[in-house]
Amino acid sequence: MPTYGFKVARLGFNVLTTDELVFSSEFLDSFKIKYSGSTTVVVPAGATSSTTYVHNYGVRPSFVVYYKDPTDNKYLLSSGNNNSWWILPSSNIYCTTRVATTTITFFIRNNTASQVSVPIYFDLFYEADGEIQ
Amino acid sequence: MDTYGLKITVEGESVLDDSLELNKYIMHSSYPLLEVYSYGTFTNNFVGPGEDTFIINHDLEFPFVLVYMQNYDGISDTISSEYYQLDWSTAGATYENYAEARTGDGTLTIVFNDSNLNKFVQLKGFYYIFKNILI
Numbered sequence: 001m002p003t004y005g006f007k008v009a010r011l012g013f014n015v016l017t018t019d020e021l022v023f024s025s026e027f028l029d030s031f032k033i034k035y036s037g038s039t040t041v042v043v044p045a046g047a048t049s050s051t052t053y054v055h056n057y058g059v060r061p062s063f064v065v066y067y068k069d070p071t072d073n074k075y076l077l078s079s080g081n082n083n084s085w086w087i088l089p090s091s092n093i094y095c096t097t098r099v100a101t102t103t104i105t106f107f108i109r110n111n112t113a114s115q116v117s118v119p120i121y122f123d124l125f126y127e128a129d130g131e132i133q
Numbered sequence: 134m135d136t137y138g139l140k141i142t143v144e145g146e147s148v149l150d151d152s153l154e155l156n157k158y159i160m161h162s163s164y165p166l167l168e169v170y171s172y173g174t175f176t177n178n179f180v181g182p183g184e185d186t187f188i189i190n191h192d193l194e195f196p197f198v199l200v201y202m203q204n205y206d207g208i209s210d211t212i213s214s215e216y217y218q219l220d221w222s223t224a225g226a227t228y229e230n231y232a233e234a235r236t237g238d239g240t241l242t243i244v245f246n247d248s249n250l251n252k253f254v255q256l257k258g259f260y261y262i263f264k265n266i267l268i
Contacts, residue, residue, distance in 0.1 A: 008139045011163045022139075022162050029169035031261075060216050062199055062261060079220050098215035099201065105215070130174035130259025 029132040034061065035124040042117050043093075043110035050107040051120075059128035060099045067095040068119045071112060078106070078120070093118060138162040168264040170196060176257045179205075181230070181247030189241040189260065195267045198241055200234035202258030207247050216258065219243070234260075236267065 005025040009015035023030070035055065043049040055061065065078035071092045078095040093116060096107040106120050141160040142148045155164065170193060177187040204213040204221055207230045222231035230247040241262060247254075 008160065008162050010165060011138055020165075022165050023160055027166075027168050028171075030166040031169065060201065060259070062201065063218065064199075065218070079218060079222075096217065096221070098204070098213065098217050100215045127169070127172070127261060130172055130261075132169060132172060 029127065031062070032126045033123050034126045036122070037124075038119060038121045039106065040117050040119050041106060041108045042115065043108045044115050045110060045113050048107065048109045050105055052103050052105045053122075054103050055124060056102050057124075057128065058101055059131075060101055061104075061128040062125040063097065063099055063104060063122060064125075065095070065097045065106065065120065065122040067093070067106070067108070067121070069093045070116045070118060075121075095120065097122070165265065167197070170262045170264040172259070172261045174257070174259045175243070176255060177243070178253040178255050179245035179247075180253050181245075181250030183248075184244055184246045186245070187243040189243070189262075190239060191241060191262050192239065193262065193264065193266060194238045195236050196241075197263040197265050197267055198234055198236050198260060199263075200241070200243065200258060200260040202232060202243070203256045204232075205230065205245075205247070205254050205256060207249055212254065212256065219258075232256075 007015050007021055008023040009018050010020040010022055013020040037053060039051055041049050041051050066075050067078055068075050069092065078097045092111050094109045098105050108118050110116050139160065139162045140148050140158055142153065142157050143159055146153055146157045171191055175187065179185045200219040201216040202219055204217045207223065207228060219232055219234040228248055233244040235242040235244055241260065
């Protein structure tokens with residue numbers, strides 16, 4: 001049992017008795033943002049395009065990426081569909097993100113008849129490769 | 134009235150400034166952090182046709198998870214060197230494959246499906262399970 005430590009309870013809870021903790025020095029880890037960024041990809045009608053951010057971390061960082069579908073102005077979580085040649089019927093614009101030890105690449109597919117500009121917003125975390133850093 | 138609490142701001146911002154936006158706080162006792170419960174890497178041989186699963190056990194009920202895994206392109210029979218966030222999918226007129234991360238009561242299930250594959254495909258990935266639960 002640790003002799004010293006630090007705990008912060010949620011507002012309204014007694015830090016001496018509650019499990020509703022915002023932070024504790026007994027936490028294994030909490031995600032820490034290493035880099036927050038945004039970019040925009042211009043994609044011709046019926047085509048694909050990509051852009052790459054070079055992070056040079058030497059590990060594959062965990063990430064969360066959202067993109068804005070300009071056809072309906074909705075913000076969507078980027079997930080994987082890079083290999084699809086058959087666009088999913090539920091989406092006109094699709095974004096895939098893939099990460100390597102030096103880069104993160106955003107791949108956009110545009111299934112509309114017009115050129116689009118797709119804003120992308122992303123966070124890269126210190127936590128990488130299934131380890132806590 | 135809230136009598137006690139703790140706020141820590143990012144460098145350069147005053148903790149006494151009540152007009153700060155939330156993204157200027159590293160910690161705020163009104164807003165829990167995402168707490169890592171467990172983490173790790175995996176390598177698994179998946180096989181189709183149909184769904185195949187790889188299960189990671191934990192002691193939580195429906196935790197929030199992040200999973201990243203290599204992608205398998207069944208059309209060209211290639212495995213990516215880069216990792217994709219799950220879920221991913223590939224859909225064609227006569228072909229479909231996908232991988233999903235399903236959070237559950239006591240388990241994180243990595244699901245792989247390929248409509249055509251009849252051999253093992255070895256995929257690597259890593260994951261984080263958070264103590265924060267969905268429901």
